[in-house]
Amino acid sequence: MDMNRDEMVKVMQEADCLHDDAEVSAALDQMAQAITADLCDKNPLVYVVLNGGIIAAGQLLPRLRFPLEVSYLHATRYGDKTQGGRLNWKVKPTEDMNGRTVLIIDDILDEGNTLVAVLEYCRAQGASEVLTAVVVNKRHDRKAIPGMTGDYVGIDVEDRFLFGCGMDYKGFWRNTLGIYAVKGL
Numbered sequence: 789m790d791m792n793r794d795e796m797v798k799v800m801q802e803a804d805c806l807h808d809d810a811e812v813s814a815a816l817d818q819m820a821q822a823i824t825a826d827l828c829d830k831n832p833l834v835y836v837v838l839n840g841g842i843i844a845a846g847q848l849l850p851r852l853r854f855p856l857e858v859s860y861l862h863a864t865r866y867g868d869k870t871q872g873g874r875l876n877w878k879v880k881p882t883e884d885m886n887g888r889t890v891l892i893i894d895d896i897l898d899e900g901n902t903l904v905a906v907l908e909y910c911r912a913q914g915a916s917e918v919l920t921a922v923v924v925n926k927r928h929d930r931k932a933i934p935g936m937t938g939d940y941v942g943i944d945v946e947d948r949f950l951f952g953c954g955m956d957y958k959g960f961w962r963n964t965l966g967i968y969a970v971k972g973l
């Protein structure tokens with residue numbers, strides 16, 4: 789018997805679905821429209837922030853019907869925990885971003901430390917413009933920079949521990965489109 793699997797089935801059964809597939813799809817449509825209006829002539833270099841950004845990117849990129857390049861970076865600060873720690877850069881960007889418009893795609897802007905560090909890095913590398921797209925912005929007053937937000941935000945979500953749409957609970961359940969909150973968290 790696989791304990792992790794059984795626990796995770798229970799976590800999903802007991803979770804609250806805060807935004808279902810249809811709501812997330814509609815949010816992605818709106819984000820794609822706004823991104824297209826701003827970036828369709830700019831040949832952007834798009835970075836997916838692994839691991840959490842995989843679903844967001846997989847859903848968003850096919851909605852962007854203009855020339856762009858895609859790469860990835862890997863920065864993590866939560867691991868299997870529900871509270872963030874120091875940012876661990878596992879893979880830094882390798883492409884030359886000097887003078888480029890860079891778009892960062894991630895699942896969530898929570899406290900914002902991850903995006904602040906990624907933005908700083910890209911600016912230091914000479915990107916002419918760095919924009920951020922997140923499916924979820926969590927509503928609370930613990931942002932790394934008070935009042936910060938993403939340039940393209942899908943849905944503002946309540947201050948609970950979330951999973952789905954790229955976000956994991958103990959490494960599981962990134963693989964949904966809908967957004968869920970863990971019971972009691």
Ligand SMILES: O=P(O)(O)OC[C@H]1O[C@H](OP(=O)(O)OP(=O)(O)O)[C@H](O)[C@@H]1O
Pocket residue numbers: 837838839840841863864865866867872894895896897898899900901902903956
């Ligand atoms: O706004 P913040 O408080 O910095 O949190 C947001 C970041 O946290 C998550 O990554 P995580 O560290 O869990 O790594 P993962 O994507 O590999 O799960 C998420 O994918 C964002 O990158």
Ligand code: HPA
Pocket residue numbers: 866896898948949950951955956957
């Ligand atoms: O609420 C969350 N859930 C999963 N991963 C996260 N990374 C930052 N916030 C969260």
